[in-house]
Amino acid sequence: MNAIATPTLAQVLDHPGIWRRSADRQPRVRALSTGWTSLDAKLPGGGWPQGALSEILFEHDGLGELDLVMPALAALTQEHRRVIFVAPPYLPYAPALAAAGVDLRFLHEIHAGSTEAAWSMEQCLRSGCCGAVVGWLPEIDYRSLRRLQLAAESGDACAMLFRPAAHAAQNSPAALRLKVSNSDEATYVDVLKSRGLLTTTAPLLRMRA
Numbered sequence: 064m065n066a067i068a069t070p071t072l073a074q075v076l077d078h079p080g081i082w083r084r085s086a087d088r089q090p091r092v093r094a095l096s097t098g099w100t101s102l103d104a105k106l107p108g109g110g111w112p113q114g115a116l117s118e119i120l121f122e123h124d125g126l127g128e129l130d131l132v133m134p135a136l137a138a139l140t141q142e143h144r145r146v147i148f149v150a151p152p153y154l155p156y157a158p159a160l161a162a163a164g165v166d167l168r169f170l171h172e173i174h175a176g177s178t179e180a181a182w183s184m185e186q187c188l189r190s191g192c193c194g195a196v197v198g199w200l201p202e203i204d205y206r207s208l209r210r211l212q213l214a215a216e217s218g219d220a221c222a223m224l225f226r227p228a229a230h231a232a233q234n235s236p237a238a239l240r241l242k243v244s245n246s247d248e249a250t251y252v253d254v255l256k257s258r259g260l261l262t263t264t265a266p267l268l269r270m271r272a
Contacts, residue, residue, distance in 0.1 A: 092258065095195075095221055098134020099252075106239070106257055111135055111195075115238035116212040116222040120231050120255070124152070127250045128243045132223055136195060137164030139221075144194030147187045148172045150180040152199050181207045188214035188222055195221040205234060212236045231255060 094108030103109045111117055111132075121128040136146050146169060148155060161167055175183045177200070184198045188211065196215075203226070215222040228242055240256040 095135050096138070097131070098138070099131070102252060105254065111221050111223070112238045112258070113221055114216045114219045115258075116208065116215050116224060116236070117239040117241070118224050118226055118235060118237045119241050119243060120226050120228040121243040122228045122245065128225060131241070131243060131252060132195075132197065133160075133163045133165070135221070136170075136197070137166075139194035140164075140166035140169040142194070143169060145192055146170050147193055147196045149184045149187070149196060149198040150175050150177075150200065151197075177202060181211065184222065184224075185210055185214045188218045188220050191218045191220075193218065193220045195223060197223045197225070199225045201227055205236070209236045212238070 092108030093113040094106065094110035095113055096110040097103055097106070106112075119128055119131060139146055141164065143166075146165075148170070149172075151172065155170075155172065157167060160170065173180075173183050173187070180198060180200050181203055184196050184200075187193050187196045203224075208224075211222050211224065224237070228244070231240075231242055235256070237256065238258045240254070242253045242255050244251050244253070
């Protein structure tokens with residue numbers, strides 16, 4: 064019987080899921096550019112983590128929260144990779160999406176109730192056929208969030224989840240958590256959590272006046 068090879072400590076520590084805090088070492092993170100230069104510069108890998116769950120927490124509708132993900136979604140569809148919207152609260156306006164660079168042939172919508180939305184996201188993420196799955200799930204528990212994170216890893220897709228900012232204090236397995244807020248007639252983005260990045264309270268991105 065052949066002996067089972069045991070990984071060395073160096074191999075274990077080099078796994079992308081392991082972060083070693085160091086002044087001169089950044090974790091190796093595969094990422095998709097957000098399209099916002101100042102935000103990319105602050106995130107490990109320079110963008111949305113691929114094969115992982117990202118949460119976008121917003122104070123109320125209409126802050127430009129969808130604008131935050133639009134450049135990345137446009138880039139994916141231009142590469143003929145599928146993007147799925149799950150349970151959007153409003154009917155997406157096709158002309159605006161097209162004007163933002165989204166190839167509508169590769170954008171699909173799933174209308175689902177609160178019970179089915181998390182399941183739908185999970186199945187799309189696991190399929191391996193999607194570049195990104197974007198969901199709106201106001202109420203979701205830790206176990207379901209964990210399933211989405213694992214599904215994103217399995218399907219090597221970007222999972223993007225919009226939730227109310229009231230859930231910012233909730234424990235979450237997401238690799239990245241951003242908060243979108245409004246102040247002084249501008250929209251700001253703060254990083255609440257990111258693998259390999261210390262939490263910062265300073266706004267990293269002013270999206271618009």
